[in-house]
Amino acid sequence: MELLEGLLTRRSVRRYSDRPVSRETIEDVLRHAMYAPSAKNTRPWHFLPTQDRRILDGIMAAHPFSRMLTYAQWAVIVYGDSQAADTPEYLPVDCAAATQNLLLAAHGHGLGAVWLGIYPRQERMDALRRLVPIPDNITPFAVVSIGYPGRDYNEQPDRFEPEKIHWDNQW
């Protein structure tokens, strides 16, 4: 798939087939996530890919819009390391860029994925922290649900909003 086409055709995919997704494929998706830019190239991200039903069910209990995890082959928890980041406030920015790369890499592999927001909602961050114990400097940032698409996602919504481009320095 062509890069520009891939940016336009990536969708939030919440229905999955039962086709397995190999660990090697997930590793390659995460490899591409790690090529996102970050402030001062600190790369303050971590990833926990899991197929553990206890964890997937725990995320569903903590997150109101996560029912698609019932059928997901994998969930990837994206974390940020506040000690590694340029400043703690850059952490969500860097993790978001990596998460977007992750979604696009999944799309490039023919997978479907959806980004479940965790940060900045404290109750979700706390729940994820209880589910998988992590060091104090690590913050749960997002969960990405992954599987091969369970239906066609060929229709393409029009998201181009020319009024959001401010030409000629005019607001």
Place this chain on the structure above:
Amino acid sequence: MELLEGLLTRRSVRRYSDRPVSRETIEDVLRHAMYAPSAKNTRPWHFLPTQDRRILDGIMAAHPFSRMLTYAQWAVIVYGDSQAADTPEYLPVDCAAATQNLLLAAHGHGLGAVWLGIYPRQERMDALRRLVPIPDNITPFAVVSIGYPGRDYNEQPDRFEPEKIHWDNQW
């Protein structure tokens, strides 16, 4: 260029040729930026693409790592709208995803680009606000410097860090 290859070969490009970049190309880059995901699909971003030397010089005066704007064909200021966002705290997350799409779309067009962090540094946000007056609910988030690459960027740094993947639920 292939999507997966594009994710790996995108680089921070700070040296530009004097080849002009058309307004149509910039508009297409921004079209692709707008296909990023956002919390509840609120798409709380705005873009101000400019070639105005006064503004580019003003950014250089406000940002310590922005000398590449001397030779940039365009700067795109990315803004977030705190009223449009799902919550104000999601604003940087959504804007970061759009900015990453912007950088990738530039790469897909054969352009070079680099992300200059503005948010969360208050002095930079204030300086951008003075440079281009904007409504109170709008926050300057980032500047992207754009031009055709002025040298080869063929070498590819290895950013894969397998120790940042936590398999088997082990931290």
